[in-house]
Structures are given as structure tokens and as C-alpha cells.
Amino acid sequence: MTQTKACLFDLDGVIVDTAIYHFQAWRRLANELGFDFTEHQNEQLKGISRMESLELILNWGNITLTETEKLDWATRKNSWYLDLVMQMTPNEVLEGVPEFLKSLQEQNIKIALGSASKNSKLILEKIQMLHYFDAIIDGNNITKGKPNPQVFLLGAEATNTQPAECVVFEDAVAGVQAGKAAGMTVVGVGSPEILTEADIVITSFKEMSVDRLP
Ligand code: BG6
Ligand code: MG
Numbered sequence: 001m002t003q004t005k006a007c008l009f010d011l012d013g014v015i016v017d018t019a020i021y022h023f024q025a026w027r028r029l030a031n032e033l034g035f036d037f038t039e040h041q042n043e044q045l046k047g048i049s050r051m052e053s054l055e056l057i058l059n060w061g062n063i064t065l066t067e068t069e070k071l072d073w074a075t076r077k078n079s080w081y082l083d084l085v086m087q088m089t090p091n092e093v094l095e096g097v098p099e100f101l102k103s104l105q106e107q108n109i110k111i112a113l114g115s116a117s118k119n120s121k122l123i124l125e126k127i128q129m130l131h132y133f134d135a136i137i138d139g140n141n142i143t144k145g146k147p148n149p150q151v152f153l154l155g156a157e158a159t160n161t162q163p164a165e166c167v168v169f170e171d172a173v174a175g176v177q178a179g180k181a182a183g184m185t186v187v188g189v190g191s192p193e194i195l196t197e198a199d200i201v202i203t204s205f206k207e208m209s210v211d212r213l214p
Contacts, residue, residue, distance in 0.1 A: 002211070007109055007112070007213075008155040013047075014094070014097075022045065028080055029077045046171065048146070082119065086126070092127055096207075105132070113133050117138055119139075121138070135158035146172070147178045151178060164183060166182070168182070173197070
């Protein structure tokens with residue numbers, strides 16, 4: 001029998017692969033500012049907030065902007081990103097995710113979202129996954145981004161559970177660190193070479209089941 005009372009899921013890269021859309025929109029921003037960056041550099045943007053991502057990208061291009069200009073560009077990037085999000089369908093949900101969420105519900109294990117994104121509700125609606133979630137903590141609720149544990153501690157609070165009873169699912173290094181800093185078990189979703197601080201790493205939810213939870 002599992003002791004786990006809540007599972008806290010990151011969104012981008014765990015439930016659905018939006019990284020490619022973020023990359024397209026950020027790349028358009030860089031191109032309009034006169035430079036380019038690689039998919040490899042894009043890895044560094046996973047899990048961190050919109051404004052932190054912009055700072056990194058401007059750094060790569062050696063561009064200095066005023067605070068107002070930064071906000072303007074971030075708004076522009078978000079509208080390009082949302083154009084792509086609006087075309088998303090339930091087919092984009094990552095393999096094994098709906099089955100795993102269903103099995104959690106059957107065992108009365110709470111399900112919460114813990115994401116840096118301010119667009120998470122819209123994305124969950126587009127992929128028809130919103131109904132699974134007992135709580136949504138995202139970029140609209142937090143003041144400190146991952147690797148700070150705030151997003152997951154708020155998830156525990158919202159599901160009336162203790163951190164030690166929660167399991168976090170994360171694809172980003174900063175997210176794994178946030179989960180560990182919250183005192184939770186962390187399942188990395190991706191590569192064990194990158195997610196070295198996770199308690200276990202899976203490559204897909206097809207490998208996950210309630211009996212693998214602590
Ligand atoms: C995270 C993504 O989930 O959300 C980051 O991994 C992204 O790449 C961040 O920057 C913020 O997302 P949004 O949708 O609010 O711009
Ligand atoms: Mg992620």
C-alpha cells in the first residue's frame with residue numbers, strides 16, 4: 001500500500017510537450033532582435049519563469065533593454081506562444097499520462113499541478129485534462145520560481161497533505177531541486193544523466209504505476 005497522498009505534476013514537459021512552442025516563440029523574438037539561439041540553449045529555459053527566460057535570452061544576444069521594453073517583448077512572445085497553444089489538441093498529451101491520472105483518482109490520491117506557467121489552465125483546457133486536477137498552483141500564484149520549493153509547498157497545502165506524503169513529477173533540473181527542497185519524493189521524467197537529483201527517473205508515464213509510489 002502506498003503512503004502517497006498527493007501527486008504534484010509539472011505541466012510543460014511532463015503532461016504535454018510545450019517546450020517546442022516556447023522555443024519557436026522565443027526564437028522569433030531573438031530573430032526580430034537580430035540574433036539566434038540553439039535548441040541546446042533552449043534546455044536552460046525549461047522550468048524557469050517567462051521573465052527569467054527573457055533575461056537569459058537577451059544575455060545570449062548581448063542585448064540591453066529597459067524594463068518597459070522587456071515587458072513589451074515578453075508580452076509579444078506570449079501572444080506568439082498562445083497562437084500555437086490555441087492549436088493544441090488532446091492528442092498532444094504525453095503517453096501514459098491519462099491512464100496514470102485515472103489510477104491515482106481510483107486510489108483517492110490527490111492530483112495537483114505545480115507549474116511556472118501563467119498559461120497552465122488554458123493549456124489543460126485545450127488538451128482536455130483540467131478535470132483531473134484537485135488543485136492548480138502555477139505562475140499566477142507564486143512569488144518565487146523553481147528551484148524555490150514554494151510552488152510545491154502550496155500544492156501540499158492545497159491538497160491538505162504533508163510534504164513527505166507528496167510525490168513530484170518533473171522534467172527540469174530546477175523543478176527536481178524545488179521538489180527535493182520541499183521535502184518531497186521526486187520522480188524525474190526524462191534522462192537520468194540530467195535529472196541526477198531525482199529519487200527515480202522514468203522516460204515515460206508508461207513506466208509509472210501507483211505501486212511504484214512510496
Ligand atoms: C514553464 C516552462 O513550465 O513555464 C518554461 O518550462 C516557461 O519554459 C515557464 O518559461 C513560464 O511559462 P509561461 O507560459 O507563463 O510563459
Ligand atoms: Mg517542465
